[in-house]
Amino acid sequence: MSHPALLKLADAKLSLAGRTFGPFSLSVQAGETVAILGPSGAGKSSLLKLIAREHRLAGGSIVFDGRPLQQWPAAELAQRRAVLPQAGAVAFGLPVSLVVALGRVSRASDPAQQRIVREALVQARADHLAERRFDTLSGGEQARVQLARVFAQAWDAREGLLLVDEPLAALDPGLALELMEAMQRFARERGHALVAVLHDLTTALNHFDRLWLLAEGRIRADCGAVPAALPLLEQLYGVRLRLLRDAEGLAVVASSASQAAHNPQFALN
Numbered sequence: 001m002s003h004p005a006l007l008k009l010a011d012a013k014l015s016l017a018g019r020t021f022g023p024f025s026l027s028v029q030a031g032e033t034v035a036i037l038g039p040s041g042a043g044k045s046s047l048l049k050l051i052a053r054e055h056r057l058a059g060g061s062i063v064f065d066g067r068p069l070q071q072w073p074a075a076e077l078a079q080r081r082a083v084l085p086q087a088g089a090v091a092f093g094l095p096v097s098l099v100v101a102l103g104r105v106s107r108a109s110d111p112a113q114q115r116i117v118r119e120a121l122v123q124a125r126a127d128h129l130a131e132r133r134f135d136t137l138s139g140g141e142q143a144r145v146q147l148a149r150v151f152a153q154a155w156d157a158r159e160g161l162l163l164v165d166e167p168l169a170a171l172d173p174g175l176a177l178e179l180m181e182a183m184q185r186f187a188r189e190r191g192h193a194l195v196a197v198l199h200d201l202t203t204a205l206n207h208f209d210r211l212w213l214l215a216e217g218r219i220r221a222d223c224g225a226v227p228a229a230l231p232l233l234e235q236l237y238g239v240r241l242r243l244l245r246d247a248e249g250l251a252v253v254a255s256s257a258s259q260a261a262h263n264p265q266f267a268l269n
Ligand SMILES: Nc1ncnc2c1ncn2[C@@H]1O[C@H](COP(=O)(O)OP(=O)(O)OP(=O)(O)O)[C@@H](O)[C@H]1O
Pocket: 016, 017, 038, 039, 040, 041, 042, 043, 044, 045, 046, 047
């Protein structure tokens, strides 16, 4: 028997500067991981913000854990869903430990705060930065601290929602992989759903269950994150893609049409 969706959008619409996005009819199960993909300007961040309740719903409905999103009291919602905005969206001249502790402000009393902040920093590979000022950190260091804040916020929730916007964009390949795995583990252990805006197709196919493909403010496909999605991705971005595969996983690379046509080794299956 299938469980009711943790998050359900039914004909949800968003209106920004006279432009309408959607209608979106989408659902996410507890523990599921979804990557939102699409060309620049497609509306990925806007959709994420709509789900995060940072944008007002202009039509339809969004239900989170059986309750319309707009009916959730702010403090309760903050304890069940955490948002990592796109880099540069927040600028703090604060100590790192305080930035991470901001994830806990919705709790009236929080005796575990110090321990959780410390452990969240460890999981985000940022514990060595605890004593630094946030605005003196590099882009990749800031990204790790922001991720620690998200971890701290959703630390003791179950079946919550992590909404992250290009969380790995500022990280070197080793760290990007480590943090992707940390996010997956963190979400899996708590039954949290993870919805991420991404540009990296390799990460999307290797680490996510589902893909929402977005173009011009509309969902073009809602499909499994499987190699068979490649033709849809080619259409979405208007580029030929090659799929490289070995025992450890897949890699997707953009390629010129002529290269792809002459290389049967990379054919889809
Ligand atoms: N608050 C806003 N007011 C008016 N227009 C907006 C607002 N936020 C975004 N837009 C516009 O809506 C469109 C979609 O923006 P959005 O940030 O959602 O795209 P995106 O798919 O996340 O792009 P990128 O990959 O470049 O980050 C863009 O044309 C953008 O300029």
